[in-house]
Amino acid sequence: VAAALAALHEQIHDSLAPWPLIRTFAQHVLTATLLRLAGEDELPADTEAIDRDLAEDIVARDIPLSEITEVLRSMQREWLSLLIDAAVGEGTDGISVIPALATSVSGTMDAWIGAATDAIVDERRRVYLAEQVRGRSAIESRVAAEPVDVEAATRLLRIPLADGTLVATPEQP
Numbered sequence: 001v002a003a004a005l006a007a008l009h010e011q012i013h014d015s016l017a018p019w020p021l022i023r024t025f026a027q028h029v030l031t032a033t034l035l036r037l038a039g040e041d042e043l044p045a046d047t048e049a050i051d052r053d054l055a056e057d058i059v060a061r062d063i064p065l066s067e068i069t070e071v072l073r074s075m076q077r078e079w080l081s082l083l084i085d086a087a088v089g090e091g092t093d094g095i096s097v098i099p100a101l102a103t104s105v106s107g108t109m110d111a112w113i114g115a116a117t118d119a120i121v122d123e124r125r126r127v128y129l130a131e132q133v134r135g136r137s138a139i140e141s142r143v144a145a146e147p148v149d150v151e152a153a154t155r156l157l158r159i160p161l162a163d164g165t166l167v168a169t170p171e172q173p
Contacts, residue, residue: 001026003082004075006170011074016061026075029112033079037097037104045111050119059123068120071143076109131156 004026005019032045058068083101087094135156154160 001030004030004078005072006073007078012071014035017067018054018057021051021057025051025054025116029108030079031070032112033105033108036108037101045061045108045115050116052119052123054122055116055119059127064118068116072109072113072116076105080105 001023007021008022028049080102083105084098087098087101139157
């Protein structure tokens, strides 16, 4: 995990990234990989296993899913390299486990990429629905002639308002 995170730090120069959450996620995925390789019960790769704070951070910073996938694939490559090197160092017995090792790392990472994607999509949906509720509330307040924060309502609705009244623009009659 430390080697994968060091490689990520070189690739991603983001001091605001939630590195403790990323470390925990990486430990979880690597543990699942090694349990799968050992034939033990593997940790489930599901949306609930993804730390919600990590998904919230990704959504808040509007990081594309393709970048998240590339970061996870980068960890996968690092782990494969380290584990294959360790296997080769064990001689013939180690070399014989390389196909199972590659299958375990790849299969587990594929499952976790799917779970992470689902968690991020769920968080994006939650944020979108919350924004819809705030927008509807602003519209209902305006229709009911309740006082509204004009600047906040303009930003929220993305429609110019003046003194709480809708202002027609050339693009919006």
